[in-house]
Amino acid sequence: DAKTTQPTSMDCAEGRAANLPCNHSTISGNEYVYWYRQIHSQGPQYIIHGLKNNETNEMASLIITEDRKSSTLILPHATLRDTAVYYCIVRVGAGGSYIPTFGRGTSLIVHP
Amino acid sequence: DTEVTQTPKHLVMGMTNKKSLKCEQHMGHRAMYWYKQKAKKPPELMFVYSYEKLSINESVPSRFSPECPNSSLLNLHLHALQPEDSALYLCASSPRRPGMNTEAFFGQGTRLTVV
Numbered sequence: 542d543a544k545t546t547q548p549t550s551m552d553c554a555e556g557r558a559a560n561l562p563c564n565h566s567t568i569s570g571n572e573y574v575y576w577y578r579q580i581h582s583q584g585p586q587y588i589i590h591g592l593k594n595n596e597t598n599e600m601a602s603l604i605i606t607e608d609r610k611s612s613t614l615i616l617p618h619a620t621l622r623d624t625a626v627y628y629c630i631v632r633v634g635a636g637g638s639y640i641p642t643f644g645r646g647t648s649l650i651v652h653p
Numbered sequence: 654d655t656e657v658t659q660t661p662k663h664l665v666m667g668m669t670n671k672k673s674l675k676c677e678q679h680m681g682h683r684a685m686y687w688y689k690q691k692a693k694k695p696p697e698l699m700f701v702y703s704y705e706k707l708s709i710n711e712s713v714p715s716r717f718s719p720e721c722p723n724s725s726l727l728n729l730h731l732h733a734l735q736p737e738d739s740a741l742y743l744c745a746s747s748p749r750r751p752g753m754n755t756e757a758f759f760g761q762g763t764r765l766t767v768v
Contacts, residue, residue: 573754584657584743584759585696628695640686640709640751643695 545629550648553623559616561647563629566610572632574605576614577641578625585628585641588614619651659744659760667768668734674763676727676744684750685727686757687719688743696743702727703750734767741765 546564553559565574575590589596589603591612596603602615616623628646632639657678666672676685684703688696701709702721716738718730727744741762749755 575756577757579696582741584745584761585757587756587758590754590756626695639747639753639755639757640698640701641696641745641757642698645695 545631545644547627547629547644547647549645550650552650552652553616553619555621555651555653556618559619559623559649559651561614561616561627561629561649562611563614564611565629565631568609568631570609573639574603574612575630575639575641576601576603577628577630577643578623579628579646580622580625585643588627619649621651621653623649624651625649657744657746657758657760659742659763661763662761663764663766665766665768666731666734668736670734671730671732673731674729674742674744674765676729676760677725678746678758679725680746680748680758681724682746682748682758683724684747684755685721686745686747687727687729688745690741690743690762692740700729701751708751731765734765736767739766 573590573592576588577585579585591603605612626646626648628643660675686701687699690696699713700719705721716733720728743762745757745759747755747757
């Protein structure tokens with residue numbers, strides 16, 4: 542199973558870009574990287590996923606290194622509402638499953 | 654409709670009670686999941702249903718009994734719970750079966766307190 546390593550916590554000023562790193566050095570060639578976040582007392586929310594190429598949607602951008610051993614989630618203009626725990630997830634489980642299996646994640650605090 | 658709806662939002666039950674949590678989605682998703690989340694911890698997977706059949710049980714005690722009556726509905730029946738079972742119970746669904754590349758959509762959870 543590919544494992545992920547994320548910093549425990551980060552902070553960011555409102556309006557600035559938040560860059561959240563994730564290491565997944567044991568990732569296999571056909572495994573996607575998924576990002577979710579969980580705002581306090583709410584259910585987790587899917588953000589974005591990618592395989593090799595950089596991806597962008599209305600919420601965030603995902604930058605995956607060429608060797609695919611790490612990735613960075615970018616929130617281009619963080620707001621106070623982006624304060625949440627961010628989870629980086631890769632394929633886990635026998636037979637390869639994308640069932641979200643959450644580690645500790647990164648607690649992002651966006652301050653005024 | 655892009656929502657996973659969980660009811661009730663809050664539930665208080667005694668240790669001898671029987672209660673049920675309900676989860677509903679109308680997105681045509683064929684995979685549904687139950688998670689348990691204790692305070693300040695990440696969600697932990699409990700059960701997975703794929704095409705209305707139970708495919709994964711993460712060694713959950715029998716006092717938790719899942720049921721998938723149809724492709725839109727997932728229940729979690731609770732009986733003889735303990736105070737340590739108090740937690741946020743989350744339901745999720747995926748458009749594709751878990752072995753395929755797929756994102757999951759989560760409900761807002763049921764906050765359960767066992768007294």
